[in-house]
Amino acid sequence: MTRSIAKKADGLPRQLPGLVSTPGEDRYLAATRIWAKQPDIQPAAIIHCRSSADVQAAMRAARERDLPISVRGGGHDWAGRALCDGLVIDLSAIRDVTIAPDRRSAMIGGGACAADVTAVADPLGLVAAAGSAGCVGMTGLALGGGYGPLIGRYGLALDNVIEAEVVLADGSFVTANAEGNQELLWALRGGGGNFGVVTAMRHRLHELPSVHAALLVYPFTEAKAVLEKCAALAATMPDEFTVQFVILFGPDGTPMVFVVPCWCGGPEEGEARLTPFLKLGTLLAGKIEQQTHGALLSIFDASLINGLRIFGRSCWLPSLNAASIDTIIAVTNDAPAPGCMIVSHDFKGAASRVAGDATAFRLRRDHVMLEFVAAFPDRGSAQDETEHRDWARNSCEAFAGALPGGYPNFLGRDEQDRATMSYGGNAERLIQAKRRYDPDNVFSSAIPLPRGGHH
Numbered sequence: 001m002t003r004s005i006a007k008k009a010d011g012l013p014r015q016l017p018g019l020v021s022t023p024g025e026d027r028y029l030a031a032t033r034i035w036a037k038q039p040d041i042q043p044a045a046i047i048h049c050r051s052s053a054d055v056q057a058a059m060r061a062a063r064e065r066d067l068p069i070s071v072r073g074g075g076h077d078w079a080g081r082a083l084c085d086g087l088v089i090d091l092s093a094i095r096d097v098t099i100a101p102d103r104r105s106a107m108i109g110g111g112a113c114a115a116d117v118t119a120v121a122d123p124l125g126l127v128a129a130a131g132s133a134g135c136v137g138m139t140g141l142a143l144g145g146g147y148g149p150l151i152g153r154y155g156l157a158l159d160n161v162i163e164a165e166v167v168l169a170d171g172s173f174v175t176a177n178a179e180g181n182q183e184l185l186w187a188l189r190g191g192g193g194n195f196g197v198v199t200a201m202r203h204r205l206h207e208l209p210s211v212h213a214a215l216l217v218y219p220f221t222e223a224k225a226v227l228e229k230c231a232a233l234a235a236t237m238p239d240e241f242t243v244q245f246v247i248l249f250g251p252d253g254t255p256m257v258f259v260v261p262c263w264c265g266g267p268e269e270g271e272a273r274l275t276p277f278l279k280l281g282t283l284l285a286g287k288i289e290q291q292t293h294g295a296l297l298s299i300f301d302a303s304l305i306n307g308l309r310i311f312g313r314s315c316w317l318p319s320l321n322a323a324s325i326d327t328i329i330a331v332t333n334d335a336p337a338p339g340c341m342i343v344s345h346d347f348k349g350a351a352s353r354v355a356g357d358a359t360a361f362r363l364r365r366d367h368v369m370l371e372f373v374a375a376f377p378d379r380g381s382a383q384d385e386t387e388h389r390d391w392a393r394n395s396c397e398a399f400a401g402a403l404p405g406g407y408p409n410f411l412g413r414d415e416q417d418r419a420t421m422s423y424g425g426n427a428e429r430l431i432q433a434k435r436r437y438d439p440d441n442v443f444s445s446a447i448p449l450p451r452g453g454h455h
Contacts, residue, residue, distance in 0.1 A: 231319070
C-alpha cells in the first residue's frame with residue numbers, strides 16, 4: 001500500500017461507520033487471512049458489508065476517492081484476487097441461504113461457502129451443484145465455472161445460476177435474470193467478477209438425498225496402473241458418475257494417489273458401481289459410503305490450510321490417457337517439496353450438452369481439468385518461491401496434448417492470452433459486456449478477460 005493510497009482512505013471509518021477495518025485490527029486480520037496468502041499486498045481498508053446497500057456505499061466511497069477495489073467472497077482464489085492495495089469489499093457476512101417455497105431454487109448470499117448451502121439443503125434431501133470443497137465460496141466458484149462431483153448429472157455450478165443481484169461499478173443495484181439484464185447474466189456465468197459485485201445468486205436445486213462416494217488411498221509406486229484402470233472404468237460409466245484423483249504428499253514426504261469416485265444416481269446402484277474402484281491396486285485405506293453432499297465436500301477440508309503461499313496453474317486434457325498419466329508421474333517426481341499437489345476434475349454429461357454460446361463459459365466437450373497447486377509456508381525463501389512457481393508452470397506446460405486455454409477460475413493475472421483461447425468464440429461478446437457494464441475497469445482484480453478487453 002502506497003502512502004497516496006493510505007491518504008485517499010483517510011476518513012473512511014467516519015463515512016461508513018461500523019463497516020471499516022484497517023491494518024492492525026482483528027477484523028482486518030481475519031478478512032485478509034485468505035487461503036492463498038498475499039505478502040506483497042496490504043489493503044488500505046476492508047469494508048465489511050452486511051447488505052447490498054453496504055456494498056453500494058462502499059462502491060461510492062471507492063469511486064469518490066479513486067481507490068482500487070477487490071471483492072472477497074469465500075477468499076479461496078489461489079491467485080489471491082480477493083485482496084488489492086486499495087479497498088476490499090468483504091462479503092463474508094452476507095452468507096444467508098434461503099430455499100424457495102417450491103424447493104426448486106435457493107438464494108445464496110455472495111459470501112456463502114458451499115458448506116453453508118449443504119447445511120441448509122442436506123436435511124431437505126436437496127443439492128446445489130457446487131465444487132469439490134465445502135470451504136470454497138459459491139459465488140466466486142460459479143462466476144468462473146464450478147466443476148464438482150455432480151457435474152455429469154447437473155452441469156457446472158454456473159449452469160444452475162438463474163438469477164444474480166449485482167451492484168455495478170456506478171453503484172447502481174440491478175437484478176439479472178431471464179426477464180431483465182440477460183446480457184449481464186450471460187457474462188456473469190463464466191466471465192468472473194468482471195462486471196459487478198454479486199451480492200446474491202439464485203441457484204437451481206435438485207432432489208438428491210445422498211450420494212455414494214469413497215476416498216481411496218493407493219501407493220504412488222502403483223500410480224500408472226491405478227490411474228489407467230481408473231480412467232478405463234470411468235469411460236464405461238454414465239452421467240451420474242464422476243471420479244477425482246489427487247496426488248498428495250503424506251506426512252513422511254511420500255506421494256500417494258487419492259481416488260474419489262462418486263455416484264449420484266439411484267442409491268440402490270451405488271455400491272455396485274463403485275466396488276471396482278476398490279481394486280485398482282494395493283488399497284491402503286478407504287471404503288465406499290452412502291453420505292450427504294455436505295459430507296462428500298468435507299473430504300479434503302484438512303488439506304486446505306489458510307495462510308500458505310500458493311502458486312497454481314491448470315490445463316485441460318481431452319482425456320486421461322497413457323501419455324498424460326506418464327506426464328503426471330514425471331511432474332510429481334519433479335516436485336520441489338511436499339506442498340505440491342495435482343488435482344483432477346471431470347467435465348462430462350450435462351455440462352458437455354450445454355451450447356458453447358449459452359453462457360460465457362465456452363469449452364463444452366468432455367475433458368479432464370488438471371490443477372497444479374504448489375503451497376509453501378509464508379516464511380519461505382526467495383528460492384522456495386521460484387521453485388514452487390516454476391514447478392506449477394512447468395507441470396502445466398508439460399502436457400503436449402492439452403486443449404488451448406484453461407479453466408478461467410484458475411488463470412493467473414498474467415495469462416490473458418490463455419483467457420482469449422479459453423473463451424474462444426465468446427471472447428468478443430464478453431469484451432462488449434465489459435465495456436457496457438464496467439467501462440472504467442473498476443473490477444480489474446477479477447479473473448483475466450480475453451485480449452482486446454481491458455489490460
